[in-house]
Amino acid sequence: QVQLVESGGGLVQAGGSLRLSCAASGRTFSNYAMGWFRQAPGKEREFVAAIGGSTYYADTYADTVKGRFTISRDNAKNTVYLQMNSLKPEDTAVYYCGRGRGIGAGTIVASYDYWGQGTQVTVSS
Secondary structure (H helix, E strand, C coil), rough: CCCEECCEEEEECCCEEEEEEEEECCHHHHHCEEEEEECCCCCCEEEEEEEEECCCCCCCEECCCCCCCCEEEEEECCCEEEEEEECCCCHCCEEEEECCCCCCCCCCCHHHHHHHHEEEEEEEE
């Protein structure tokens, strides 16, 4: 059983930064893509960023966060990160990390089979 635990969320003013972390259990972490999604109240879960299980696959970002957010992973620590800069009020949501079903970085919810419990990010104007 794979467990994912997010941390790092909080309240920040517009223009500020946060770094989210997602710690994963399991010995084959490096073989799988990892992704970040977010869900605002009343909205569906949407893709934010993904990183492949191999450097062969380029990182992928939603257009709304491209240039502001950076995804990275430390396979030695079984952890994936999301560095969020220049935050905007519309970035407010619960952020979830997911483990991909394979090595490639997918952009849809169905591409992921395990999810964390989420961490709240609130950006004030």
